[in-house]
Amino acid sequence: MTDADRPILLRDARLLGVDEPRDVLVAGGRIARISARRMLVVPGVPELALDGRTLAPGLWDGHVHFTQWVVKRERVDLAPADSATAAVAIMRAALPTSDARILVGYGFRDALWPDAPSLAALDEIAPDRPLMLISGDLHCGWLNSAAARLYGLTLPEDGMLRETEWIGALGVHDRGAQPGLASYRAAAADAARRGVVGIVEFENQDNATIWPERVAAGVDSLRVEGSVWPERLEEAIGRGLRTGDRLDDAGLISFGRLKIVVDGSLNTRTAFCWAPYPGLDPADPHSYGVQAVSPEQLVGLLRRAHQNGIAPAVHAIGDQANTAVIDAFEGLGIPGIVEHAQLVAAEDFERFGRLGLVASVQPEHAMDDRDVADRHWHGRTDRAFAFRSLHEAGATVHLGSDAPVAPLDPWLAISAAVSRSRDGRDPWHPEQTLPVDLAVSASARGRYTIAEGEVADLVVLDADPLTATATELREMPVAATMLGGRWTWNDLEGGL
Structure with missing residues (x-):
């Protein structure tokens, strides 16, 4: 029997939009029963007390570039740069801290910068080491001459590539820099x-x-x-x-x-x-x-x-x-x-x-x-x-x-x-x-609430989103997440 097949009875859960607590039986990877509190008895099935926590449908992110999300952690953070000069300074400071063949920064947003990017500015700090600066929206990149030579590119005077030409260059780079499974x-x-x-x-x-x-x-x-x-x-x-x-x-x-x-x-x-x-x-x-x-x-x-x-x-x-x-x-x-x-x-x-x-x-x-x-x-x-x-x-x-x-x-x-x-x-x-x-x-x-027969993709919350402030929503405490009847995150009992 897999973890997803093992039944579990979730006691004292508050469903979104439902006033009284409910008990929820998960079995075979699905929501098998929803009943009034303490009205459901299933001998031999382990129970987990939710103690009035909110039980809601599991969440989806409707638009993700997952590899780009994974490798973001390994790239120089350019989000604080409020100018081209500041972005160059961030990259200059990062040069001695990395032994990567090409130093990659991510997250600049130049639409409000008071100055303009230039190829010369990047070449000055790294004449021989490739630099690639990726915009926060992924639609343009700022490169130096060493990076252009590495990828066989011709750069304009500002060193910026946009849209199709840039996306092609980023694809070439990413194919040679895939993160590990861990x-x-x-x-x-x-x-x-x-x-x-x-x-x-x-x-x-x-x-x-x-x-x-x-x-x-x-x-x-x-x-x-x-x-x-x-x-x-x-x-x-x-x-x-x-x-x-x-x-x-x-x-x-x-x-x-x-x-x-x-x-x-x-x-x-x-x-x-x-x-x-x-x-x-x-x-x-x-x-x-x-x-x-x-x-x-x-x-x-x-x-x-x-x-x-x-x-x-x-x-x-x-x-x-x-x-x-x-x-x-x-x-x-x-x-x-x-x-x-x-x-x-x-x-x-x-x-x-x-x-x-x-x-x-x-x-x-x-x-x-x-x-x-x-x-x-x-x-x-x-x-x-x-x-x-x-x-x-x-x-x-x-x-x-x-x-x-x-x-x-x-x-x-x-x-x-x-x-x-x-x-x-x-x-x-x-x-x-x-x-x-x-x-x-x-x-x-x-899905706004849960129903019997649905796949048991669920989230347990330590606060009610219907009454939370905007700040509380941003920081919503998630106690546990269930995927098809198995926990992928569970902090209710000290972890999985």
Whole structure:
């Protein structure tokens, strides 16, 4: 008998939205019974007293780049850099502390910097050692000449690569710098400690092969839906893979969706918008952002995937990008997920609902980017990160992190969605807040409470999220996490 098969009776649990405590029997990896307190007697079954703690559905992160999240811990932290000069100083200080062949920093956000990056500045501190600085949104990189020589790249004077050229360079680097399995196990265990039972994986790799191998090697704290990118679509079709297919014996890994990226990002000023970015020539098409995939290409990819049972998830951040994606879904008459949906044209909210689209959003990005949006999307922020408008229009809302862009911690997303505030600042566009019950269910695949017969993916909380403040939500104490009837985290009795 496996751990998941062993029954356990959870006594005195408070379910979300239910006044009186309940007892919950878990057996065979599912919720077998829910009864009034002390009304359920199951001889021989071990019991665990929850003592009035909240028992809720386990949480999902709807958008993760897991390898990037794992390796973030090994990279120089550039988040504190408030200028190009500061970023260079951080890298200079890190040079003698690392013996890595290429020194990699992560997390700079240059949209509000008072000075500009330059190739010369990096070459000055490291003329012969490769340096790679990765932006916090993963959409651009700042390299020195030694790194360009290593990867066979030609750099502009500022040393910056953006979008397609940059993503290709990052992919080459990552293939030669994969972390070990112990790092993946640790990151998955950390997610379980925050109540996470599953992730939607958007790393650009052969997820259908790599993730079952990881589970077999002991990375088994999470369920994973693994996406496929366009360059591997035909291979997936040839293998007969369809969205929802189970890919491993443990039932943790499933084949996910086709991930298509049609534009860039706000911080890199490449999100594809109807209005130009401030200070740029409106006659220059690049001033509106980057259209990475043409409407014709998008329709072709969506049609090919749909015909072969592969559902889509399309990255769209700028309002013109979102319009193009909605047009494609509407023209083909198929459902889908829009990843990010950060800036939406006023007339497109209604179409989200009418077409039954899912808006997969990352509320913590609104807290990270509120000042950037105020500058670069000035006059349009009433429809930026517009979670309530999407919900009220009838869109299904999923919450995620886009880790490593924001931490893999659903409580941060829930808090940001509910409060539109962080670090004591006034709420930013508070009319776009979500009610806490909706934010919780949007982080739990639409589940708000638990029911008999469901898979026992559960989280035990030491506080009630329905009455918690924004700060308390961010710091939500997680006492235990259960995945299919087995504990992946349990601090109720001193650990597992």
